[in-house]
Each structure stands twice: as C-alpha cells, then as structure tokens.
Amino acid sequence: MFSDDGGATFRRATPALGGSSALFLASTPSGVSHTFQWNSFEDGVAAGTVILAGITSPGSVNPRVRVRVVPDGGIEGSTADFAVDNTMDRRIGSVTGPFPLDIAVIGVSETAEGDLVADAMRARYRVQLAFQNALGIREPLPAAVWPSDPTLRRPGLVAGPPYDLVFGDVARMLPFGNRVVTRTVTGAQVWEMLEQGVSYYPNINNGFPQISGFSFSFKAGNLAGSRVLSVTLDGGRPILKDATVYTLATNEYVNGGGDGYTMLADGQGLLRELLVQVVSDRLEALGMALPTIAGRITVVP
Structure with missing residues (x-):
C-alpha cells in the first residue's frame, strides 16, 4: 500500500508486469528479498505529463511517497518513505528495428527475441549454455507501452526506426516475474531437454x-523423442549424450519442470536476479540492438 498525502491515507499499489507476486511471500529471520514492480503511472504517482497523439494529460509528480507492508495476517507492518523513479518509463536503449513476436513462429523456431533473452542470461552469469522457453516471451520490442516522455522515438509517433526502448517494454515482453537460475547439467540432460523442446x-x-x-539440429520426420541429430557448443565442440557437465542459465519456471522440462526438476540451481532486469541491463549495455537471428537451430526435413 502507498500514500501520497504524507501518510494520512493509504491505497493499494497497482502491480506492473515483470515483478514478483505481492501475496504469500516467503520470509526468514535474516530476511528474503522480493521485488514488486509498481505501476506508478496507473496510480498517478511520478507520472508527469503525458502527451500522446496531440492530447496532453497532466499527471501528479510526487518525489517521495510512503509505503506500508501488510503481511498475510492483515496486521499493518512498517511504514517508510521512498523515492519514486518511474522505472517503467526509464529509457534503456534503442533498436534498429522491431523485434517481432508471432506465437506461430516463436513456438516452432528460433527468433531474434529468443536469442536476445538467452544471450542476456549467458552473458550475465558467464555460463556455457542458456535456455529460454518460447512462450515465456509475450510481446515484441518495442511493446505496447506509451512512455510519458514525448521526445522518445516510438512506433506510431515517428515514421520509422530506430526506436527507443524503456524498461516497460521488457517488463511486458517478460511478464511472468521469473528469476534466472544457474546450475549444471549433463550432456544427456541437454539432449533430453532438446528432445522435449522439439x-x-x-x-x-x-x-x-x-x-x-x-546450436543443434533435429530431423522433423523422426518420431518424437528421437529427433535431435547433433548438439554443438559455440566453437565447434560437440555436446554428447553423456555425463559431461556444463553450466546452464535458464528461468525458474523451466528449472522447476515447467513446459515439460521435468529432467530439470531435481531441486538444483542457484536463484539469481529477475529475468526482466537481466535483459534490460543487456539492452542498456548494447546501446543499439539489432533484431537478428543467429542460426542456432537447424531443421532437417
């Protein structure tokens, strides 16, 4: 809950896409970190003035608000001041063109957005492999977000690319609040994962x-479970279906066995940062991102 009148009244904060749930949060005596993405624009806090299609809508700008934590039992917890930086509107970089999203495409093939997300995880944690489930990605870049800054280059407001990105774009692209998990897997597990995936x-x-x-190749005409033909590390070394160990980054949903990846549901893995933050930081580091497909998956008829 939050207050923008010095604590006289409190309202429930509207959650934004990309954060953790605000209910049934775990706790320990030493503390557990949770991230709540607040849609401060929806609640009229730190929204500023919005100019869209020639229509000006003034919003309230509050440099400080008060937040109150209400635990499961319903008894009000501590109250504290904090600053609002309107993170969803923060510019994080640009793209030379749209990163498209078509469910009929990403559900059967490699995509530029998929490469971006997987590359971000691998670069952040310096692992050998990274793996993202296709429909954990739900919007293109730029997404259906309307930042308050009228100077940003956005689809519909300028004739064409390049386009500016804001944090809210990534939050809508990755809306499930997943954190990254790093762990080890064997070559046999990698093959089993890919067989499930295709x-x-x-x-x-x-x-x-x-x-x-x-990268890997698979034969579409083979029976499910025996389609993968080859798996190769960047650099050319084959990943064999054996006990050789590799480091992997994925999201917590997949690591928990989601989308059929039960071979990973063994309780292993170190929980890391929110995936939305990892991808946002990657885009910020790139500065200008190109929507390219690297050619990591080969389909043999």
Missing part, C-alpha cells in the same frame, strides 16, 4: 527452445 514440431510448443552458447 517434440511437438511442427505444432506450436510453449517450451520450444530459445538458446545461446550452442
């Missing part, structure tokens, strides 16, 4: 592999 082909699979650090 098992529905040519039908859409929510968990179709979006990968980084390696």
Whole structure:
C-alpha cells in the first residue's frame, strides 16, 4: 500500500508486469528479498505529463511517497518513505528495428527475441549454455507501452526506426516475474531437454527452445523423442549424450519442470536476479540492438 498525502491515507499499489507476486511471500529471520514492480503511472504517482497523439494529460509528480507492508495476517507492518523513479518509463536503449513476436513462429523456431533473452542470461552469469522457453516471451520490442516522455522515438509517433526502448517494454515482453537460475547439467540432460523442446514440431510448443552458447539440429520426420541429430557448443565442440557437465542459465519456471522440462526438476540451481532486469541491463549495455537471428537451430526435413 502507498500514500501520497504524507501518510494520512493509504491505497493499494497497482502491480506492473515483470515483478514478483505481492501475496504469500516467503520470509526468514535474516530476511528474503522480493521485488514488486509498481505501476506508478496507473496510480498517478511520478507520472508527469503525458502527451500522446496531440492530447496532453497532466499527471501528479510526487518525489517521495510512503509505503506500508501488510503481511498475510492483515496486521499493518512498517511504514517508510521512498523515492519514486518511474522505472517503467526509464529509457534503456534503442533498436534498429522491431523485434517481432508471432506465437506461430516463436513456438516452432528460433527468433531474434529468443536469442536476445538467452544471450542476456549467458552473458550475465558467464555460463556455457542458456535456455529460454518460447512462450515465456509475450510481446515484441518495442511493446505496447506509451512512455510519458514525448521526445522518445516510438512506433506510431515517428515514421520509422530506430526506436527507443524503456524498461516497460521488457517488463511486458517478460511478464511472468521469473528469476534466472544457474546450475549444471549433463550432456544427456541437454539432449533430453532438446528432445522435449522439439517434440511437438511442427505444432506450436510453449517450451520450444530459445538458446545461446550452442546450436543443434533435429530431423522433423523422426518420431518424437528421437529427433535431435547433433548438439554443438559455440566453437565447434560437440555436446554428447553423456555425463559431461556444463553450466546452464535458464528461468525458474523451466528449472522447476515447467513446459515439460521435468529432467530439470531435481531441486538444483542457484536463484539469481529477475529475468526482466537481466535483459534490460543487456539492452542498456548494447546501446543499439539489432533484431537478428543467429542460426542456432537447424531443421532437417
């Protein structure tokens, strides 16, 4: 809950996409970190003046508000001041053109957005492999977001690219609040993951592999479970179906067995940062991102 009148009254904060749930949060005596993404624009806090399609809508700007934590029992917890920086509107970089999203495409093939997300995880944690499930990605870049800064280059407001990105774009692209998990996997597990990922082909699979650090080929005409033909690390070394160990980054949903990846549901893995933050930081580091497909997945008829 928050107050913008010095604590006289409190209102429930509207959650934004990309954060953790505000309910049933775990706690320990030493503390557990939780991230709540606040849609301060919706609540009229730190929104500023919005100019869209020639229409000016003034919003309230509050440099400081008060936040109150209400635990499960319903008894009000501590109250404290904090600053609002309107993170969703913060510019994080640019793109030379749109990163498109078509469910019928990402559910059966490699995409520029999938490469971006997987590359971000691998670069952040310096692992050998990264793996993202296809429909963990839900909007293109730029997304359906309307920042308050009228000087930003956005689709519909300028004739064409390049376009500016804000944090809210990534929050809408990755709306489930997943954190990254780093862990080890064997070569045999990698093959099993990929077999699961292409098992529905040519039908859409929510968990179709979006990968980084390696490439693979599969034969579409083979029976599900025996389609993967080869798996190769960047640099050319083959990943064999054996006990060789590799480092992997994925999201916590996949690591918990989601989308059929039960081979990972073994309780292993170190919980890291929010995936939305990792991808946002990657885009900020790139400055100008190109929507390219690296060619990591080969389909043999």
